[in-house]
Amino acid sequence: MKIAIIGAGLTGLSAAYQLAGSEHEVVLFEKAPEVGGLARGFSLEGEPLERYYHHIFTHDSTLRDYARELGVEDALEWLPSRMGTFIEGRTLPFMGPKDLLTFPHISLFERIRFGLATLYARQLKRYEPLEQETAAEWLPRVFGKAGYQKIWEPLLRKKFEAFTPEVAAVWMWGKIALRGSSREKGKEKELLGYMRGSFQKFHEALAEACRARGVAIHLNADVRKLEREQGQWTLQVGERRETGFDQVLVTLPPKPMRALVGQALDADEQRRLEAMKxxxxxxxxxxxxxxxxxxxxxxxxxxxxxxxxxxxxxxxxxxxxxxxxxxxxxxxxxxxxxxxxxxxxxxxxxxxxxxxxxxxxxxxxxxxxxxxxxxxxxxxxVIPCNYREQMPPMVTSAEGLFLANMNHIYPEDRGMNYALALGKQASQAMLQRRTEQRVIKPELTGAEQAR
Known part of the structure; x- marks a missing residue:
């Protein structure tokens, strides 16, 4: 099977790594001059550094597993961090119960309520009810009005601005629940992971492992058009055409993804992509x-x-x-x-x-x-209420066309660990689809096979 992957961020690299092997020819196309997507870096005083700050958490098991397999696990460092909140002209430490109890901008009762609500959110296992409610509704109800207005609301508005009223409570729950698990038991400081040599070391190691498995990685390769011809996919890459692909995985953000694949999708899939904010x-x-x-x-x-x-x-x-x-x-x-x-x-x-x-x-x-x-x-x-019902499909109505980007990471928030996990998930969906196409069950009628 010949497979094209468009986009060499961590999702595209992860999918390529999983799909590569003797059975499959995998070709990865990246518009930029280097791999890594949002994790790309630059040099500061001769040391690689991310353009956009990155760290990982102790529970980021997919990335840690990859690091072990790629031989770069020893480069991971786990370091205690110090967090603060700037409010009303002062920066206050804000790392755990002690800091919360001395936080002067809400009453003692509201501080205790905020702490208990945090414990409740971290223990909450069923997030489905939170899909029906916005964060702006759920947070003041659970954490208290004062706690919401002084602590949570500014953070939400700083991140989402005009979209704040649309953000689902499940998104906020994910941030609270997952961050708590990155603290050492009995300690207030959160342990964060960073890689010596920056995370550029990680995605370069992943790219090299892909090449070692036979993946062809084309950089500065702008895929401008995607067409299905005679049962296979053809890509217009710059001025040249790449032909004969059985499957294509597109990992671009929604707008460029829609521009590239929109005509191949049915009306509902196009609507879902257009609705992404x-x-x-x-x-x-x-x-x-x-x-x-x-x-x-x-x-x-x-x-x-x-x-x-x-x-x-x-x-x-x-x-x-x-x-x-x-x-x-x-x-x-x-x-x-x-x-x-x-x-x-x-x-x-x-x-x-x-x-x-x-x-x-x-x-x-x-x-x-x-x-x-x-x-x-x-x-x-921007993750709205009932998002699961609005997500673009990973397996599309167009035969052999698959989609995977940050919009498919749910209910967790985007991040390197989940981008890698998404790539694995996409590769599994692609292989499963190929297996389904090969299975022939003579005992089933055509109508039964269609079901």
Whole structure:
């Protein structure tokens, strides 16, 4: 069987790795000059670094299994992290029960309620009832109105902006339940995983393993058109045509996916793809000559600050790896149609710099020795109520055409671990479909086979 995979992010690489072998010819097409998708990186002082901050959790079993199989498990480091919340002009530690009990912005009763609600959410096993309710309805009902307004609502609005009223409670439950399992028993600090050499080491190892299994990986390969001809798929890749594919897996975000495969899908599948909503992301990476804060991660619960997260990477990873410089990410989720997304790099960076004295009064733009700004229009899916009934299918009505992207990760939130798991799931669906096509049961009538 000849298989094309479009997109060499972690989902595409994972699927290619699983499908490769003597029975199948697998060809992977990637528009960018390198593999990795949103996990791609760049070089800072000679050390690879992600464009968009990345870490993993102790429960990310799929990625850990892959790392073991690829021989890079020893490069994984597990490090205690320090989290904080910026609220009403101050950054407060916000890592566990002790910090919650001293949190001054809600009453003692509301703090106790918030803590009990967190325990309840983490123990909740059946998430299906939460599919019917929005996060904006569920959170104040369970955590209390004050806890919602001071803690959860700013985080939701910073991430989803105008889409906030649509976000399902199940999405928020996933964040709360899964994050709790990354803490060592009896300890408040969360253990986070990072890879020496950045996660670029991981996806390069996965790409090399794919090649070793016979996968052909074409970079700078822009797939512009997809057609089914005489029972097989043909791809228009730049100016050339690639023919003879029995199956195609498309791992692109919804809009480019729809542009590529829309005509091959039935009306319901097209409608589902068109209904998918996304938030984009803008992430500034700053190289500073001194430390900015004492925290690894700060959630910014202040609507006036134009970014929602301040991640001081070198408060988790030693600054010596980056030539002694301190590395800070400033993250803003925003629709790609918002005017802010269209602003120049310099304008956005100046806006961000203007807010940093709130986190360290001594800050001066002179601390910034180098900076970068990265943008992606498809960073965070918007998960509405009853999402399972609205998801685009993985196995489509078009014979041999399969879809897999962040919209298929549910009820968990997107992330490297789940992107890898999605690739495995897609490969299994493709192989199962091929097996079904080969099985012939003479005892069944045509109508029975159709069922």
């Amino acid at each position: 996304f938030q984009g992301a803008m992430v500034a990476v700053l190289k500073l000559d001194r430390r900015l804060t004492d925290f690894y991660w700060i959630n910014v619960n202040d609507y006036q600050v134009p970014f929602g997260g301040l991640i001081e990477h070198t408060n988790l990873i030693p600054k010596e790896r980056y030539g002694g410089y301190h590395v800070v990410y400033l993250s803003r989720y925003v629709s790609s149609e918002d005017p802010f997304f269209q602003e120049s790099d310099e304008s956005v960076l100046q806006r961000f710099y203007a807010e940093l004295p709130k986190f360290n009064p001594a800050f001066s733009p002179e601390w910034v020795k180098e900076s970068w700004l990265f943008r992606d229009a498809y960073a965070q899916p």
